Amino acid sequence: MLENARPFSSKCQFVCAIVLIVTIIEIYTIQEWESARYGQNPIYQRHPYKRPLNTQDYRFDLENVPTSPPEKTSSLSSESKSNDLTLPEQPLPPTSSPDETHSLSSESKIKDLPKQATPTPELAxxxxxxxxxxxxxxxxxxxxxxxxxxxxxxxxxxxxxxxxxxxxxxxxxxxxxxxxxxxxxxxxxxxxxxxxxxxxxxxxxxxxxxxxxxxxxxxxxxxxxxxxxxxxxxxxxxxxxxxxxxxxxxxxxNYDHANALDRIFASGVTPEKLLKEKTKLAVAVVSNCGYTPGARTRMKMLKELKSLGFGLDGFGGCFPGGRSFANGKSRGADDFYNAVRKYKFYFSFENSFHCKDYISEKFFNNAIDSLAVPVVWGGTKADYTAVAPPGSFIYADDFASMKELADYLNYLDSNDTAYMEYLRWVTMKPEQMPQYGRQxxxxxxxxxxxxxxxxxxxxxxxxxxxxxxxxxxxxxxxxxxxxxxxxxxxxxxxxxxxx
Structure with missing residues (x-):
């Protein structure tokens, strides 16, 4: 059979060569795509923000999150902490009276926190x-x-x-x-x-x-x-x-709803009334898992809190089954506000870091309008202080580590007097808000x-x-x-x- 086989014609040889070249190009292209897809391409290493988004990379794997804190405290990385800014201090709650104080263990004692009295700010x-x-x-x-x-x-x-x-x-x-x-x-x-x-x-x-x-x-x-x-x-x-x-x-x-604070002041709500509605600890609603470097840092920080055993409920596209929050309703709907209002803390972590004045709806609408205490990260402390109700937020970068932050939030959860200081702004006069009168x-x-x-x-x-x-x-x-x-x-x- 082979002896009788006719040799390939020049035309056939040419076609085979073309097919071979195309095949090599396809293989090379696939390798380059995979290299870029998984971050090995030098272009994507130099510019990680250009890497295609893989939401799964940043979703929580709840089955693999440890239920007990690690032996060592992991400090905030350079991705999530700025050490070169001298900013005004945000007031923190006062020390409770002896009969109300819930002592912290030596492992979780809060150290070196600035002292505060109930905020009575001068008009801006x-x-x-x-x-x-x-x-x-x-x-x-x-x-x-x-x-x-x-x-x-x-x-x-x-x-x-x-x-x-x-x-x-x-x-x-x-x-x-x-x-x-x-x-x-x-x-x-x-x-x-x-x-x-x-x-x-x-x-x-x-x-x-x-x-x-x-x-x-x-x-x-x-x-x-x-x-x-x-x-x-x-x-x-x-x-x-x-x-x-x-x-x-x-x-x-900015991102706040018009006249939202006016409605809150007119409602006559008090910290004591709000406390009775708080049946859950903390929540974060996040759907941008990694489009920006800040979004990726945000997810790392939230994941670390979960690994410490902190009781954070996660919703949104970045959490398994997270779209079920508030009956699937988004911010702006009563169901959303009512759902957030049951929590003591709302994690208002931005997708950008220290972009001047960038404080989004996560702070204004999701937390403040829902009357949960915002735990904030992303803006500078000065930017938050310039627009936030006095004494209303907890600044994540005030803490040396996520463990220290978690310990402090757990402390507030066990001390009603200290926690309510973060809601004391609802009893202030409207003109004590730093942006009062601005259209x-x-x-x-x-x-x-x-x-x-x-x-x-x-x-x-x-x-x-x-x-x-x-x-x-x-x-x-x-x-x-x-x-x-x-x-x-x-x-x-x-x-x-x-x-």
Whole structure:
């Protein structure tokens, strides 16, 4: 048979060679993909945030979590602790009377914690100034009757909600998505959310009288590292205002629900009443397991707490079966708030580290609005203190290790008097809140269009002796953003991008 076989034709040989080359290329490609997938590719080693997300890598394996603490205390790593910042101290609960104190064992004794009395804070300087200007504000609001139009040219992720502002607080304004309003003489501000802002999605002509507002509430790390935004077009376009979570933004939009604190104060709730509702210890709701370095660090910290035997309930996409929390309802629903309210502590750990002023809904909505004590990580302590109800939170980086943090939370769980000090803010006066009187988002834009710039006083850059613009003006005061990329990236903390 073989002796009678005819030799391959040159055409057949050529086809076989092509098949062999393609096969080699496929094998090489698969190896490269697997190398990148599991982090061996040098590109991914140099830039770990570019590694494809493997949610399973960061999910809890509850079957393998030890039920007793390890022999040695594991300290917070450099990924989760900053040693080079000198920040204001956050008040901690006072020592209880002898008959109320639950002593800690020598292994878990809390050492070197700053002492505190029940917080009775002085009014923040911006709040004092706001109260002194309140009569002028009310007079200008009475005259802010001419309708102004706020045109949302690029809505947030394409969602077009029906929006309106209170004319008694903000002035008379209409909020619209109708692009034809770009030529309406009543239009004063045009908003562009970052996710679809590009050279192909802008008005054909630009009215120099309009405020062109660049809008983003993602952290700087997410914007740069995950989204890959170099902001070149946005900087060259010369937006003349910004709307972000940064306290020094032209228009301020943080994550808290409007008037949430007002509703809490009006409810008449007390720490004693809240304590009776607390039937569970601690909870974390996390769905971003590893898109950012901060998210990965967060999961490591939570996993370490579980390994210490701390009673943390985990929900969200990063925990097995975690989507069952609050009947599957997300924040904003009564079921969610009612479920969180049963816990003493809510872990408000961010997905970014020390990004200036980045404190998300995990703190404001999930914890504070639900009246659980937030245990926080991600922002600087100064950033939390600047916006949080006085004495309301526990700062994770105040503790040398996760074990020390767990010991302290267990101590508070056993000492009602000490625990309730973290809820004492609900009995304070509204004006004792550090952001009292500040308007934000569309309300602040409406004020600006009516010449009311009083909300500038809350910016950390505000200088009463050298005003950037009048607090009250006859028309829209000039606004500029000299360099958007320098402001968003250049003025942020360097560690924001390095974790």
């Amino acid at each position: 300087k911006p709040v004092q100034l706001y109260l002194s200007l309140k009569d002028q504000l009310e007079e200008h609001l009475k005259n802010a009757t001419e309708k102004k139009i706020i045109l949302v040219w690029v809505p947030m992720f394409g969602v077009k909600e029906k929006l309106q502002v209170d004319p008694n607080i903000c002035g008379n304004c209409e909020i619209t998505y109708d692009h034809s309003k770009i030529s309406d003489e009543k239009t004063g501000a045009v908003l562009f959310h970052f996710d679809r802002t590009n050279k192909n999605n802008m008005p054909s002509t630009r009215n120099p009288k309009h405020l062109y507002v660049y809008w983003v509430i993602e952290s700087s790390a997410t914007l740069k590292v995950v989204r890959g935004q170099n902001l070149k077009f946005e900087t060259d376009f010369h937006f003349n205002d910004t709307m972000t979570y940064r306290r020094d933004s032209g228009i301020y939009q 934000r988002s569309y309300c602040q834009i409406c004020r600006v269009l009516h010449g009311i710039n009083i909300d500038d006083i809350y910016s950390p850059k505000f200088d009463e002796s050298n005003l950037q613009r009048p607090l009250f003006s006859d028309g829209v005061a000039p606004r500029t953003v000299p360099n958007l990329v320098d402001w968003i990236y250049g003025e942020d903390n360097k560690e924001c991008f390095g974790r």
